[in-house]
Amino acid sequence: MNSANRYNTPSAKRLKREKTTVSNNSNSDKDPVHVYCRLRPLEEGSEPSSCIKILSANTLGLYTPESKSVTKEVHYKFKHIFTGFSTQSEIFNHVAYPLLEDVLNGKNGLLFTYGVTGSGKTYTLTGNENDPGILPRTIDTLFNSIEGYQAPKCVIKSDKMNGFEIQAEDDALQDRLQACRNYGKTPKANRKGSGEKLHYVNAGTRIQNINEMNLYSVFVSYVEIYNNSVFDLLDDSSGKTLQNKILREDRYKNMYVNGVVEVEVKSAQEAFDAFNAGQFRKKVAATALNSGSSRSHSIFNIRVVQLEQSTINSEGQPAVPSENYIKVGQLSLVDLAGSERTNRTNNIGMRLKEASSINNSLMSLRTCLEILRDNQINKNNRLVPYRDSRLTFLFKHYFEGDGTVKMIVCINPTVDDFEENVQVLKFAEMTQDVKISKPEVRYNTIKKTIARNKENQNPIKTKISSSFTLLPEVPMVKFNVENWKECQSAIDKVLNILKLRSNKKLQISKEMTERQQDLRKKLVHLNQQCVLTSAEIKSLKTVIHKEKAKSKNELIKMRDLEAVNQELEAKNEELLSVVRCLKQTINEKDLKINQHLFEKERTKQRLDLAQEKMSQELDAKLRRQRDHLNSVMKAKDEKLRMVKGILESELPPIEMNMIDIDNTIADLTAQNTVKSVGSQLTQTSKTHTPTTSQVHRRNITGTPAPRSRRSRSAGEVWLEHNVIKPCPLGTVMQPTMKKRKSVSKLDKASDITNPKQSKYCLVAQEPDTEGELETKLYKADIVPTCGGGAQVIFNDVERLKQESPTKSS
The missing domain is CATH 3.40.850.10 (Kinesin motor domain)
Incomplete structure (x- = not known):
């Protein structure tokens, strides 16, 4: 073997060695199973690594491949080991x-x-x-x-x-x-x-x-x-x-x-x-x-x-x-x-x-x-x-x-078969410890x-048969009349053979009689067994017939169930296709909803920025108008003081142009009007800003123009704004709105500026701090503005919820 030299290196000597032992228990009446080992020769033209090394004629060593993390050496003994050259x-x-x-x-x-x-x-x-x-x-x-x-x-x-x-x-x-x-x-x-x-x-x-x-x-x-x-x-x-x-x-x-x-x-x-x-x-x-x-x-x-x-x-x-x-x-x-x-x-x-x-x-x-x-x-x-x-x-x-039992264990010594060789060698080691009688x-x-x-006179089957028996053949004898002694000896020989045949015939007849009796007993015993077997076969046939009928019924049921199963599978496929279509539709709608929410968020941000910019511009404009009016009022005060001084002075009266007095009075009136308009603008937020023409529509006395109010006898019309669909709480007290218009979303300004509506109600539902479900009704008045718009002024909140009277505080 080309790879056998690597086991002689110093590193191989440091391997952990484990030696198997063979049982030495000897028994004169038993022989062990003889186990031989034959190694398959390595393929020519290649150099595969080997994991087996022959140590002696009956001992070989199994080595762990280098690819394993733990290396060890195990020795196995056999009756004889045949190498790849055997x-x-x-x-x-x-x-x-x-x-x-x-x-x-x-x-x-x-x-x-x-x-x-x-x-x-x-x-x-x-x-x-x-x-x-x-x-x-x-x-x-x-x-x-x-x-x-x-x-x-x-x-x-x-x-x-x-x-x-x-x-x-x-x-x-x-x-x-x-x-x-x-x-x-x-x-x-x-x-x-x-x-x-x-x-x-x-x-x-x-x-x-x-x-x-x-x-x-x-x-x-x-x-x-x-x-x-x-x-x-x-x-x-x-x-x-x-x-x-x-x-x-x-x-x-x-x-x-x-x-x-x-x-x-x-x-x-x-x-x-x-x-x-x-x-x-x-x-x-x-x-x-x-x-x-x-x-x-x-x-x-x-x-x-x-x-x-x-x-x-x-x-x-x-x-x-x-x-x-x-x-x-x-x-x-x-x-x-x-x-x-x-x-x-x-x-x-x-x-x-x-x-x-x-x-x-x-x-x-x-x-x-x-x-x-x-x-x-x-x-x-x-x-x-x-x-x-x-x-x-x-x-x-x-x-x-x-009999004698022998086993030849064939081993392929390549590293690829290492795991299999371990199991084979363990089995071989265990087998040769078995003793056979x-x-x-x-x-x-x-x-x-x-x-x-x-x-016990139990009829048993015999394995050895002795029915093949030969009788001595009668020899051919030639009688020589001239030699009487030879004839006499030949006759005696034939008589002895005939006597032997006669005795053997008697023995065979006796043996045949005994065999006939034994055969009769066996036949009787076999007949009894045959009768019992026939009865048993009939009962088994009945059972088999029943089992066949049962199996046929089970087969029919199984076919019916298979047909039902096929139908269910077809329906399942159809439902799966529907589910896939619905999932695709849901995904498309989710995508559209996300796009809509994104656009809405962007629009809201732009509105917030525009509203903030408009508020800043309005504040600046109001400051400029206030400063201007203050300066005008100061000038008018100065003129009034001068007029008052002229009137109260003892000097002869100075003729004044009537037009200047009217102008002075008009300026004072305008000053009071601006003050009232400024205070109203500061109290209301995010309402319609009156223009200059609207300010001059007021009376010269400074009082605001009268609002057109609806007669109380006509009754109040509510605008009910349901942001969500509230869950019923089962409370006895319920909000009463005889005339109302319910909306779930305020899409247009006409929903608020409708002159027939005077009340506004916002419905919301959420859990309170203790986790109990609570319905809140935010009530407000709808007040029309001078610019033709309307403002909502919240003035009341109603709460609907249930509490247990035995609940501890």
């Missing part, structure tokens, strides 16, 4: 070869690959034609070892209940002929999968220690677990659409797929053809991390059935054994789908559903192993939830001691259970 042959010899030896000895084995997507699980298991993986090498090694020791085809037949039986040669011949007919009728695409044969390189490996006295038959099956449902990849009866299979348990507490197709193969090529047909149907899709990502867990089962042959006696003749039996060994090769993180794959739709199902099944596997380890370490008796997933439920008997211990327990069932 060959497929090396992995097969270390892992799969011992399992195949156990299978040929009648034992079971489970091997599954685990890791994140794109870490090399499928390649480790299958490889390619030039560099085969574990599965092709296992098949080649198996047929290399049993070559020449295979039983005739169809002699050993599956009983469809996870067991096998031996049938006669005639039945086997008929089955072979039927298989040939079916093979000719089967389309080529269904027989060969994709139509292309796989030719793997055969390394010539053999198993040395096999029993050459036995006959062997090999059966293969291929299933997948997709979205927590089991499908048979070799089932051609259902066409392109695969049917969901159920899981069942046989008499030895082993789980199997009910109705699975088990193909008897007589060569490695036939096994490869079956595997290729299953691969053609397997769920595979492209994701962001892997162009050929497995979307399901695939299980390829290889079952080797051994049949014991007749032994040879001391005379060199074949001797019939006391009883024939078969021995079955099974090897399950599991390619687990890779765990995925949505933030990296960006899966949506069906890919997201598949990823969720994959992660849930892997989590169930991890939970079951954690509970098993906890029960073994802490001596607990917690229930292991095998039924949470089809994956764990199918391999339940393996974890309970029915040895098969011998489990089988002894099962045998005791079967014996106990026999004592």
